[in-house]
Amino acid sequence: MHYRQQKALLTRKKILDAALELFTEKGFDEVKVSDIVKKSKTSKGAFYTHFSSKYEIFLEKFKEIDDFYITYEQDQTGPQTPLQFIENLHKAQVHYLKDELGKDTVRTIYMNVLRADQDSFVADKKRPYFHIVKKFIKKGQEDGSIREDMSSEVLTAQITKAIRGNIYDWCSNDKYDLEKEQDYLLSILLLGLTPKQ
16 A cells, blocks of 8 residues: 555544544534544545545444444354354444444444434445345245244344344443343344244
């Protein structure tokens, strides 16, 4: 990678980090592009070279989250049933959210995707997360380990909604144990995925 490319990536990261920090401190609506430029010690030109708006910063952060899901799936080499994969994916998700992104960043993202004037990319069914969950639900339906009385689309939508709700509760309650609550939720969801006897 050339020096210019490295410098551009560093500038982009500085802008992204400064913006997320400001959004957490002040709230999305209170932050201006000029505030982000000042905090990141860059220029307006640099900002608009990398981002078309401050809202695009959230889209960028979600690309990173989606990269986590893609990488997780690619890294799975050992034998797992579809249900085990779905459980392990969501346990890994908890660690990623807590340890990599951090609660403040996730809270800021959730606060801003709840804005009525923006489409919710958190629930966008085109995201890799939905495709991966749906793929393993279909695999389970094919091998008989996951119920077939509902479509993979419906089951995926219900699971991902429940998981989003759990993450939302974590964001809104400082005493909420995300890992423990995710384990409880997964035990219920996975049981609900199994075929009725």
